[in-house]
Amino acid sequence: MTSLAIVSHHAVDLLRFRGSLIRDLAVSGVRVRCLAPDYDASTRAALAALGAEPVDYRLQRTGMNPVRDLAAIAGLVRILRRLAPDVVFAFSTKPMVYGTLAAWLAGVPRRVAMVEGAGYVFTSSGGRPGWRRRALRFAVEALYRVALGRAHRVVFLNPDDRREFIERGLAASAKSVLLGGIGVDLQAWRVAPPVTEPMSFLLVGRLLREKGIVEYAAAARRVKARHPQVRFILLGGLDSNPGGLDRPQVQAWVDEGLLEWPGHVPVQPWMARASVFVLPSYREGVPLSTQEAMAMGRPVITTDVPGCRETVQDGLNGYLVPARDADALAGAMLRFVDDPGRVVSMGSASRRLAEICFDVRKINQKLTAWLLA
Known part of the structure; x- marks a missing residue:
């Protein structure tokens, strides 16, 4: 053996x-x-x-x-x-x-x-x-x-x-x-019905600056100024890594009404209630959370950096934006807010790509x- x-x-x-x-x-x-x-x-x-x-x-x-x-x-x-x-x-x-x-x-x-x-x-x-x-x-x-x-x-x-x-x-x-x-296990992570009301964005990851969480909060502020009903959810726990965010910073975004932060909780139920998955990371391997989002039929907004760009065909199953650019991130989000039909069409493309690649x-x-x- x-x-x-x-x-x-x-x-x-x-x-x-x-x-x-x-x-x-x-x-x-x-x-x-x-x-x-x-x-x-x-x-x-x-x-x-x-x-x-x-x-x-x-x-x-x-x-x-x-x-x-x-x-x-x-x-x-x-x-x-x-x-x-x-x-x-x-x-x-x-x-x-x-x-x-x-x-x-x-x-x-x-x-x-x-x-x-x-x-x-x-x-x-x-x-x-x-x-x-x-x-x-x-x-x-x-x-x-x-x-x-x-x-x-x-x-x-x-x-x-x-x-x-x-x-x-x-x-x-x-x-x-x-x-x-x-x-990703395509049988365990099945397609969930698309969600467009309210439009809900989801980021999953350890609470590190390198995950683009600061830009996510800034983009949420820009989008909510025009569409206050849009939800922005952040899943993940605090981390001792040198790039880790501290609790007061994250709690300040929650108190401002920008983000919902359930903490480190099971991802799948939250993914099922999300419209679009977002990962504005500065660099990745190939993130599992994005693969799971694709398997569940969710469009993806992520950065055009190593590891992230492997998960999105720009304009097909989501959008690639520059790293550290909250304006570009907010612009990509607004495309879904202004045209909710993209959630359905791009989500279907995500599932097809997950079946082929992941x-x-x-x-x-x-x-x-x-x-x-």
């Missing part, structure tokens, strides 16, 4: 982003162990129900502390030596770097790393980055170079990230492959071949 260890930074992310892959691997006879630093009883039970074995390890998700990080790598080495998997699959920045290095040190025969997005240090801040950000980028690039050099395969979600990593010498072209999105069954087959080859 082939044994595979998946290294993650969040137990819930294993369920949300890797659940179907874990289930498919387990059904095919692969022994799957899932490493995460924050299991609770419910996530353990959910992983077990998929056919996987939850395994605890220690990791501080954000920040760089050499002592803690070396301890995390050492702990992973001990765990992987004990588990002795045939393959280690690591994703998200810290688990990808530390998990791949630990797998190499532990003598794991096959190591696969997934770059889900270039991340905070590669995302333009809109001006010249400060010395702290430049120093962090230098350190992260050095870690990428060392870790990805010890991977047998490096999986990218969009071509821009793959090209940049190869050009910077962070990943070898011969080892690098393009997945094109992790995919069917998780097809994507899992491709990823499984790379993992087990």
Whole structure:
């Protein structure tokens, strides 16, 4: 029996982003162990129900502390030596770097790393980055170079990230492959009846500046000045990432009447009540939330940046706008407010594109071949 260890930074992310892959691997006879630093009883039970074995390890998700990080790598080495998997699959920045290095040190025969997005240090801040950000980028690039050099395969979600990593010498072209999105379960995320009254825009994501949330609030202010009945919904929790927004800022938008903020809640019920999905991000891998919106037949407004542009054919299933441009974002929103019929026609196009490009069954087959080859 082939044994595979998946290294993650969040137990819930294993369920949300890797659940179907874990289930498919387990059904095919692969022994799957899932490493995460924050299991609770419910996530353990959910992983077990998929056919996987939850395994605890220690990791501080954000920040760089050499002592803690070396301890995390050492702990992973001990765990992987004990588990002795045939393959280690690591994703998200810290688990990808530390998990791949630990797998190499532990003598794991096959190591696969997934770059889900270039991340905070590669995302333009809109001006010249400060010395702290430049120093962090230098350190992260050095870690990428060392870790990805010890991977047998490096999986990218969009071509821009793959090209940049190869050009910077962070990943070898011969080892690098393009997945094109992790995919969505088209049976679980079915088309919901279109909503046009009231017109409702929805943004889903961690509360980071890089997600374009500031621009979303500014665009909401512009649209509501003309159409006060339009709803703007924000789903997501606060985040300790350096680009994280604080609670008073988000609450100020709520108090002003611009945004509704239910917090970190299940996405699907809110998506069903939304008219248009919006993600004005500065950079992504290929966002799962947008794939889910497309599967449910929702038009998309997003930015013309790496990762986001892969989800929208401008004018067909939504609109591409420049990053950090609240005026352009508001203009795209007003197209739907002024012509609600676009919600229906563009939503249907989104579903068709999801079926062609983001069917998780097809994507899992491709990823499984790379993992087990």
